[in-house]
Amino acid sequence: MNTKTLKLPQKARQNIIRALIYTGLVLWAIAVLFPFYWMLMTSFKSYGEYNGESVPSLLVSSPTFDNFLNAFTAVNLGRYLLNTLVFTVVTTLGMLVVTVFAAYSFARISFKGKALAFTLLLSLMMIPTELVVITNFVTVTELDLRNTMLGLVLPSVTSVFYIYLLKENFSQVPEELYLAAKVDGTGDLKYLFKVMVPICKPTVVTITILKAIECWNSYVWPRLITDDETMYLVSNGIQQIREGGFGRENIPAMMAAVVIISLPLIAVFLIFRNKIMEGVARGGTKG
């Protein structure tokens, strides 16, 4: 009897603590989700409905798809999306080729100056983009590459960190496989793409997704290098839409554009959730 009366408050206390923890977690989940909910809901409101509400409503009374049509007809959102898609695919592919070869060279081929080259590479990781963007801007301008896809892509191709990440993974593949392949007369190139890349596929996929996200969201470099609206990427496009696309007051249409820009990323995230979170935890930072 005595032990029971002692146990009960203990258990009650634990329940209270658990309830507090869940409340806190739910509150933050709401703080995260609310902006998404609000933009989705607003994108289905008609212009009249939105502006008729002096007290914003959390529900839509008569949902409409007009805003989404507007986003493609009234402003150049289709063009921005296409530019961003091309930019993302080309940059990511370029990054993959460069990274795979460099990582393989560091992991498997022995050559003079390798240690020095690798140290040099690692020290480059510390250079902030802000420092080099100025000269890159001048370089690209002088090469007459402003407002071209090439000018957008070239400085964005290499990522020192991804070379490092893939090299570490390549190094874990047993050396014996390489020697066996050598005995069989398999060349380096064939070995790289038939053995190494398939074995290290998880890492290759991870860096591909992380780079693609980075490209889709990039803002600073595209802003510097494009002032021709037909070359805008989505980040600059949305800024353009905001400052003069639909007219400042057509907020539902603006929200439709925001939804269209955000959806591809959220879809990719939900599909590759584990890969992305694992990759970011291993050392990705934003920007």
Next chain:
Amino acid sequence: MKQNNLKGWLYLLPAFLFLGVFLVYPLIDVFIYSFEEGFNFASQTSFGVGFYNYAYVLSDPYFLQALKNTFILVLITVPVSTLLALLISVGLASIKKLRKLFQTIYFLPYVTNTLAVGIVFMLLFAKTDYTDGMVNLFLGLFGIDPIDFINGPYWAKMLVLCVYTVWIVLPFKILVLTSALASVNQSYYDAAMVDGTRKLRMFTKITLPMISPMLFYLIITGFIGAFKAYSDAVALFGTNLNAKEMNTIVGYIYDMLYGDSGGYPSFASAAAIILFVIVLTITCVNLYVSRKKVHY
């Protein structure tokens, strides 16, 4: 093993070509720019060499405003976001049901376009002629008068910027701390349980020391990231940040390079190097402190 010099360098060539042109050369060049006085972009000429660019930047009111904004932003968001992330991850670690779902939701801001979602924040906080906005409506429940967060007083604008920055940086910190907490060896807790140690004491004596390396990693990267704040401010206040008194150091660099007041790569370079020196100093201080406090 057989040396294969040619092949080794050949495989490295693309990477080093790109890095050389777009990373190493610019790094050297930015120092040269910053010391060339009166550099003219059109004629590619300069008067001489000296510290004039630095003196100009350091006495430019816009730069001082940007410096002040950036420091306030750093000093508020780094501690707040780190503590909040710690609180949330400890909460996450102590539950079993719905943990995956919460983790997924919390990570969402990481994969969103800063510019696009920033507009949503701007609208939620804005007070216009038509409506007081969602946030003011909520604050009204507590009897607070509507505040114009986007075009209003300085502290209100700074508050929105801080809120948005914390919202954006939290996913990364929660993720890192959650995996750090998961990697703490369970047997330490078991031993402490046997000794009848209290929960709070277990947290300060076992959990915190065990995750302290990751915590310091987050603080260091948090400082570096916050000093480079820029696109969050653009998302909230538009591209003309100087007019809104909301510019950041990075914003100042880009404005000097390009934009309405642009065309001065020398001033931009000087500002970039000042930023680099600040970040380097803070990082060194952080590393020094962490060496004394962190248990490896």
